[in-house]
Amino acid sequence: MKTAFINARLVDPASGYDGPGSVLVIGDEIVQVAHTPTIEGHTGDTVHCGGAVLGPGLIDLRVKTGEPGHEPKETLKSAARAAAAGGVSTVVLQPDTDPALDEPAMVDFVTRRARALGLVNMLVAGAATRGLEGARMAELGLMQEAGAAYFTDADKVIVNTKVFRRILTYAKAFGALVAHRPMDPWLAEGAVATASQLSGWNGLPAAPAVAERIMLERDLALAETTGARLLVDQISTADALDSLKRAKARGVKAFASCSINHLSFNEVDLGDYRTFFRLDPPLRPEEDRQALIEAVRDGLIDVIVSAHAPAPAEDKRRPFSEAAPGAIGVETLLPALMSLHHEAGLSLLEVLRPVTSAPAALLGLKSGRLAEGTPADLVLFDPGAPVVIDAAKLQSKSKNSPFDGRRLQGKVMRTVVGGRTVFGG
Amino acid sequence: MTPNRAVSDDIRARLFPFPARHLTTVLDLKPPHVTALLDLADAFVELNRQTAKTLDLLKGRTLVNLFFENSTRTQSSFELAGKRLGADVVNMNPRTSSVAKGETLIDTAVTLNAMKPDLLVVRHAGSGAPDLLARKVSGSVVNAGDGQHEHPTQALLDMLSMRRAFGDVGNLTVAICGDVAHSRVARSNVALLTMMGANVRLVGPPTLMPPAVDRWGVEVHHDMRKGIEGADVVMMLRLQLERMDGAFVPSMREYFRFWGLDHEKLKHAKPGAKVMHPGPMNRGVEIDSDVADDPAVSLIQDQVEMGVAVRMAVLASLAERLEQEAGR
Numbered sequence: 001m002k003t004a005f006i007n008a009r010l011v012d013p014a015s016g017y018d019g020p021g022s023v024l025v026i027g028d029e030i031v032q033v034a035h036t037p038t039i040e041g042h043t044g045d046t047v048h049c050g051g052a053v054l055g056p057g058l059i060d061l062r063v064k065t066g067e068p069g070h071e072p073k074e075t076l077k078s079a080a081r082a083a084a085a086g087g088v089s090t091v092v093l094q095p096d097t098d099p100a101l102d103e104p105a106m107v108d109f110v111t112r113r114a115r116a117l118g119l120v121n122m123l124v125a126g127a128a129t130r131g132l133e134g135a136r137m138a139e140l141g142l143m144q145e146a147g148a149a150y151f152t153d154a155d156k157v158i159v160n161t162k163v164f165r166r167i168l169t170y171a172k173a174f175g176a177l178v179a180h181r182p183m184d185p186w187l188a189e190g191a192v193a194t195a196s197q198l199s200g201w202n203g204l205p206a207a208p209a210v211a212e213r214i215m216l217e218r219d220l221a222l223a224e225t226t227g228a229r230l231l232v233d234q235i236s237t238a239d240a241l242d243s244l245k246r247a248k249a250r251g252v253k254a255f256a257s258c259s260i261n262h263l264s265f266n267e268v269d270l271g272d273y274r275t276f277f278r279l280d281p282p283l284r285p286e287e288d289r290q291a292l293i294e295a296v297r298d299g300l301i302d303v304i305v306s307a308h309a310p311a312p313a314e315d316k317r318r319p320f321s322e323a324a325p326g327a328i329g330v331e332t333l334l335p336a337l338m339s340l341h342h343e344a345g346l347s348l349l350e351v352l353r354p355v356t357s358a359p360a361a362l363l364g365l366k367s368g369r370l371a372e373g374t375p376a377d378l379v380l381f382d383p384g385a386p387v388v389i390d391a392a393k394l395q396s397k398s399k400n401s402p403f404d405g406r407r408l409q410g411k412v413m414r415t416v417v418g419g420r421t422v423f424g425g
Numbered sequence: 426m427t428p429n430r431a432v433s434d435d436i437r438a439r440l441f442p443f444p445a446r447h448l449t450t451v452l453d454l455k456p457p458h459v460t461a462l463l464d465l466a467d468a469f470v471e472l473n474r475q476t477a478k479t480l481d482l483l484k485g486r487t488l489v490n491l492f493f494e495n496s497t498r499t500q501s502s503f504e505l506a507g508k509r510l511g512a513d514v515v516n517m518n519p520r521t522s523s524v525a526k527g528e529t530l531i532d533t534a535v536t537l538n539a540m541k542p543d544l545l546v547v548r549h550a551g552s553g554a555p556d557l558l559a560r561k562v563s564g565s566v567v568n569a570g571d572g573q574h575e576h577p578t579q580a581l582l583d584m585l586s587m588r589r590a591f592g593d594v595g596n597l598t599v600a601i602c603g604d605v606a607h608s609r610v611a612r613s614n615v616a617l618l619t620m621m622g623a624n625v626r627l628v629g630p631p632t633l634m635p636p637a638v639d640r641w642g643v644e645v646h647h648d649m650r651k652g653i654e655g656a657d658v659v660m661m662l663r664l665q666l667e668r669m670d671g672a673f674v675p676s677m678r679e680y681f682r683f684w685g686l687d688h689e690k691l692k693h694a695k696p697g698a699k700v701m702h703p704g705p706m707n708r709g710v711e712i713d714s715d716v717a718d719d720p721a722v723s724l725i726q727d728q729v730e731m732g733v734a735v736r737m738a739v740l741a742s743l744a745e746r747l748e749q750e751a752g753r
Contacts, residue, residue: 195637196636196637197636197637200635200636200638200641201635201641202553203552203572203573203574203609203612204552204553204573204574205573206636208636273552273556273557314529314531317529318529318530318531319550319551319552319553319554319557319572320551320552320553321551321552322551
């Protein structure tokens with residue numbers, strides 16, 4: 001099977017190339033990348049891209065489903081379809097399922113089930129502690145052998161400093177990446193908003209922004225002294241970015257992700273208590289959002305995630321402080337990123353790097369780039385095409401999209417995973 | 426018994442359609458609405474002082490009191506207001522109904538809505554819960570206190586009490602003292618008082634001030650004597666006892682020493698200053714009984730009386746709006 005994608009605008013953050021070009025795929029691999037509109041001498045299947053952007057398929061390091069345990073929320077299949085429709089060719093599933101993905105058999109089980117769907121690449125993040133209880137280390141080495149992409153207790157904070165230090169120390173034996181949510185659990189206890197003028201008026205239980213920086217400083221100190229690789233999960237405050245910057249300058253092996261929601265919305269979006277904007281971490285004031293965008297631009301933030309977290313209507317249609325946190329987002333990731341391009345003035349290379357080459361480098365994946373000999377995971381999209389997000393039409397089983405009704409630009413035309421078109425075309 | 430003709434004519438003359446379908450926040454009101462509501466409430470005070478206290482403005486209307494949090498005073502105040510206006514009043518106690526069995530607020534709302542209540546009075550521990558209900562029911566929702574957000578009728582009755590004691594509220598300096606952080610009464614009062622031009626001060630320990638309170642556009646004081654200096658009104662807030670035991674302040678006696686209101690501290694206020702409290706009071710904690718029960722300074726009894734009148738004004742005005750919408 002031989003397919004040429006011609007007359008495209010190639011955007012490849014790994015090489016820094018943004019310009020006309022074409023790509024030849026044979027089987028599941030990219031075999032040629034040309035900076036010319038067509039592939040010389042190609043005969044056979046041809047996709048005429050018509051000047052649309054052809055880039056590496058997106059890689060989303062933080063996606064939750066409800067499988068196993070809460071399938072009415074989201075199954076692997078519905079999440080995979082959502083990813084495919086969003087131009088996302090690789091997702092990393094979070095371990096906070098029921099039961100938790102905290103041992104090699106579970107990692108293997110979910111990986112196999114996902115592979116059998118034949119849609120997008122679904123990797124698994126293993127739990128860092130058994131049962132996500134923050135007490136005893138999970139089998140990091142065996143889970144890594146079973147294919148775990150990295151280790152995390154997802155939304156849960158590993159409060160015990162000794163436990164977290166041992167995890168970081170032990171993970172070094174396998175070169176494993178450990179992700180952790182920086183949030184002081186005492187300051188954040190019961191909080192559903194950021195302490196601010198607005199949340200104060202609205203009377204919402206709120207945690208001060210410094211709750212993030214306090215835990216981040218601990219984690220960075222541990223990463224520095226252990227030499228382990230730390231992924232700061234969903235950094236969201238300007239204050240914490242300063243800490244991260246200082247640590248990176250000292251050579252700490254720390255990387256940071258940021259959710260698309262925190263780049264797209266601020267606390268004002270809560271409006272009259274709209275629970276689809278109840279997120280964890282909570283939405284922040286506009287100054288934080290601006291600081292996050294700048295940190296994406298200058299590379300201080302390495303990775304952008306969708307933080308896809310399905311929650312059914314009955315969990316969302318509650319008083320704000322009782323509503324489930326989180327938002328779906330894998331399918332709207334690309335148009336939301338395009339908003340950063342159109343409105344915040346980030347270049348296509350700048351907005352795509354954190355969802356392609358940067359996460360690939362973090363996990364040691366061969367994908368995430370347009371290069372010969374790499375997997376043919378591609379997304380073809382029109383960066384300027386207007387779209388109106390209609391949550392009811394999204395692929396996810398849960399429809400809790402904060403983008404519902406928003407007018408965005410950026411339309412996915414085709415998603416290719418391992419040389420196969422899994423969406424559009 | 427029929428009501429006094431002059432009084433009922435006066436009420437009908439002052440009646441106006443409420444500016445919104447619901448009353449969830451005082452921020453939906455504008456100064457002329459507030460003045461009109463208080464004028465109407467003044468007329469209801471007259472009615473309530475007659476022997477015949479009923480006027481059938483809500484005849485045929487159903488008022489449902491939905492109180493997820495205990496409140497004898499507010500609930501009976503709304504109940505009395507509804508009954509004096511001739512409404513059928515239903516008190517729902519969600520703690521003993523199916524809500525306690527895992528039914529969500531929305532399920533309750535949908536069930537209630539099927540019974541077609543015209544007026545739904547809600548108290549809930551979650552900030553914003555009335556807004557959520559307002560989106561799901563066809564009648565009017567009145568917020569009777571939501572979490573730490575708002576308590577609009579309390580602010581209106583407080584303002585009515587002040588207006589009757591001082592004439593105009595626009596020139597008053599009002600010191601709101603105590604647990605501002607957790608108080609919906611404080612939020613509604615700050616919003617309403619500043620809207621009507623009063624000078625508002627917040628007084629209390631820093632741990633009981635809301636985040637970013639320096640951006641509320643009011644004076645903030647931690648020293649009570651300075652905070653109430655020259656104030657026309659000292660409004661004390663209720664302090665939940667569980668917040669006193671080392672959580673937000675070290676102890677009850679330390680709190681009373683620095684932020685409890687007694688005659689000595691009250692001397693710093695303007696001569697003739699009045700003391701208010703939304704109730705129920707913790708005597709000897711935030712307020713000394715000598716002050717609370719001193720008829721020369723205390724407006725606390727007036728507040729209770731004004732509560733019924735203000736709620737009658739709000740309910741009658743909301744019903745007038747429903748009437749107008751139906752007639753369209």
